[in-house]
Amino acid sequence: xxxxxxxxxxxxxxxxxxxxxxxxxxxxxxxxxxxxxxxxxxxxxxxxxxxxxxxxxxxxxxxxxxxxxxxxxxxxxxxxxxxxxxxxxxxxxxxxxxxxxxxxxxxxxxxxxxxx
Amino acid sequence: xxxxxxxxxxxxxxxxxxxxxxxxxxxxxxxxxxxxxxxxxxxxxxxxxxxxxxxxxxxxxxxxxxxxxxxxxxxxxxxxxxxxxxxxxxxxxxxxxxxxxxxxxxxxxxxxxxxxxxxxxxxxxxxxxxxxxxxxxxx
Numbered sequence: 297x298x299x300x301x302x303x304x305x306x307x308x309x310x311x312x313x314x315x316x317x318x319x320x321x322x323x324x325x326x327x328x329x330x331x332x333x334x335x336x337x338x339x340x341x342x343x344x345x346x347x348x349x350x351x352x353x354x355x356x357x358x359x360x361x362x363x364x365x366x367x368x369x370x371x372x373x374x375x376x377x378x379x380x381x382x383x384x385x386x387x388x389x390x391x392x393x394x395x396x397x398x399x400x401x402x403x404x405x406x407x408x409x410x411x412x
Numbered sequence: 413x414x415x416x417x418x419x420x421x422x423x424x425x426x427x428x429x430x431x432x433x434x435x436x437x438x439x440x441x442x443x444x445x446x447x448x449x450x451x452x453x454x455x456x457x458x459x460x461x462x463x464x465x466x467x468x469x470x471x472x473x474x475x476x477x478x479x480x481x482x483x484x485x486x487x488x489x490x491x492x493x494x495x496x497x498x499x500x501x502x503x504x505x506x507x508x509x510x511x512x513x514x515x516x517x518x519x520x521x522x523x524x525x526x527x528x529x530x531x532x533x534x535x536x537x538x539x540x541x542x543x544x545x546x547x548x549x550x551x
Contacts, residue, residue, distance in 0.1 A: 317428065319424075319427060319428060319460065320463060320464070321424035321425050321427060350452070350453070352453060352456050352457055352460060352519070352522070353457055353518035353519040353521075353522050357518065381449045381453075385453070385522060388521065388522055388526070389518055389521055389522060389525075
């Protein structure tokens with residue numbers, strides 16, 4: 297499956313919906329979207345990965361790159377993910393310590409609201 | 413011993429094809445369903461790494477994959493022809509450490525976390541990554 301991307305802004309949080317496979321072929325599209333969002337002043341990003349079928353280290357690199365960009369503006373990039381096969385990659389690489397990972401968009405929004 | 417060989421040009425689009433072929437052959441070889449995701453990811457990582465290395469050093473050269481059913485193991489070897497130094501084994505500790513060059517070694521870290529048997533042979537003439545998983549013993 298190819299990669300489908302969508303995004304919307306709710307309050308100050310920009311939710312990026314990702315569906316399909318994030319790999320060496322498709323990851324540049326996600327990178328471009330994240331860069332574009334940051335360039336347009338969206339510094340609090342929530343990437344919903346519940347419909348991601350496949351994620352490799354190239355995709356991890358894009359997410360880390362996005363995180364570095366928003367942190368430069370005192371922003372945040374957090375994830376929604378409950379799929380074990382995706383979470384496993386974050387655990388193997390130690391990135392569970394770097395990203396906030398939530399079980400649902402609502403849970404992430406609630407946590408984000410408390411941080412404001 | 414049954415062997416399937418696949419060569420492909422160093423294009424990101426072909427990595428998905430390589431993953432699909434490896435997963436299909438792993439299933440046919442008798443690798444457990446619960447391990448197929450790991451095979452798919454590990455082979456994808458090895459091929460992505462090879463594609464990136466070829467794009468820098470030798471974009472016209474093909475990448476080779478051998479998939480082997482060998483004495484109850486499903487064995488995959490991904491071979492590239494890009495010169496490589498010793499691969500550093502490190503774990504990320506903080507965001508500042510995660511430079512682009514560091515991220516390029518993430519693929520190896522992921523493979524080592526997934527396959528229970530991995531050997532990486534970097535050399536000036538290219539890198540071979542061999543990995544294997546248990547498969548059903550042929551009847």
